[in-house]
Amino acid sequence: MRILIVEDEWEVASLIKIGLEEYDFEADIAGNAMEAQKQLAERDYDSVILDVNLPVINGFDLCRMIRNRFETLPILMLTAFGSTDSKVNGFEAGADDYLVKPFEFRELVARLRALNRRSNAATPAEVTVLKLADLEFNLHSKTVKRGNQKLTLTARELALLEFFMKNQGRALTRNEITEHVWDINFDTGTNLVDVYVNYLRKKIDRDFSLKLIHTISGIGYIMRASDD
Template identity: 45%
Template sequence: MQSILIVEDEKRVADLLKAGLEENGYSVMVAYDGEMGLRLFRSNEFHLVISDIVLPGLDGFGLCKEIRKINPDVPVLMLTALGSTDDKLDGFDAGADDYMLKPFDFRELNARIRVLLKRYSSPQTVRPDSVSYSDISINLNTCEVTRNGMQIKLSPKEYNLLVYMVENPERVISRMEIAEKVWNTHFDTGTNFIDVYINYLRKKIDKDFEIKLIHTKPGMGFILTDKPL
């Protein structure tokens, strides 16, 4: 039986989530604040975490960062009333895998949970210790990124996006592909998440270098190449 940790300070919402998930065959534990959630996570094995953002004491962003230190792979789904683009970006930067707004349709929540759990339980292919393209080098064990020997600090989502582009150089990558392969989730395609992160990467990867590697193909997507377009 797959186990889920719910971290939600509204008892009514937490109870509804617990009852609904248990009806769908999951084992569920509930915490009503971030500190309690972290204690439960440290002392139990969970396959997925659902957390609100606004929590007493340790908030959802802080909790997600602490969870990532303990287990970088367990899926974390943010469930919150905070719906601005900045809120979502903060959640993804903290290491969240998915983001749903309250109020929510439980059927959609359950569908997203299945997707996240399937990805978590699927056999992982063996990856090399590092990947590189042109003068970019990424150590996949330490998550260190360098360009021409200069260390570059990236947020978790910036890092994941760059890794995917370095693993798929010199071909156009659509926004839809990035959404599926980097975000591993469903989110409002009307938002500009991907363009925001591409701009973040450009500032860190290309700004201080003569040769620009990240390019936009209007109407198509983005391409990582050191060759003239």
């Protein structure tokens, strides 16, 4: 795997590069958004490690630029900003994973490998549309509608909805959701899953009498067509 490290602190970037090379990765360094865009245009990368606190163009904005140009390129944000709001901003910008500094290097490697497995995984061709009650999710076009109403969801909300709809009627823990929607466990203290479930509920449940996403106290969530 070839990784692009976007980090303006050269010492930090060099340590990450050396560490990755010890795990048989290849790594290049870009100190700002312009350098990153240039290197992405010149070489093929398997993943991008992206800091938030970059000069001129911050990591969130750069993430959006990368995602608009490279739809499937895995992006892992590696930053000292560890609040739930920062994580949400990262995922809304198009990041696939988010790791907070300081970090264990083995965890960084595990996350990169998980992102690579996910990006290389074949999508089952036999399933085109997921349905529950009057909710429909077209996996090919990434369009969602409930009844006659089209719903606009972000990429992360789509991933969460897909996992829910593929596991209809099954109780899902927060750990299961993070492992499948975000590839790996988050810190147990974060409420990121609850934040995104709340986002999703507002779009697919709020304006409809039949609720589809339900909370199971002490466990997590379940998706089913029920008034419970």
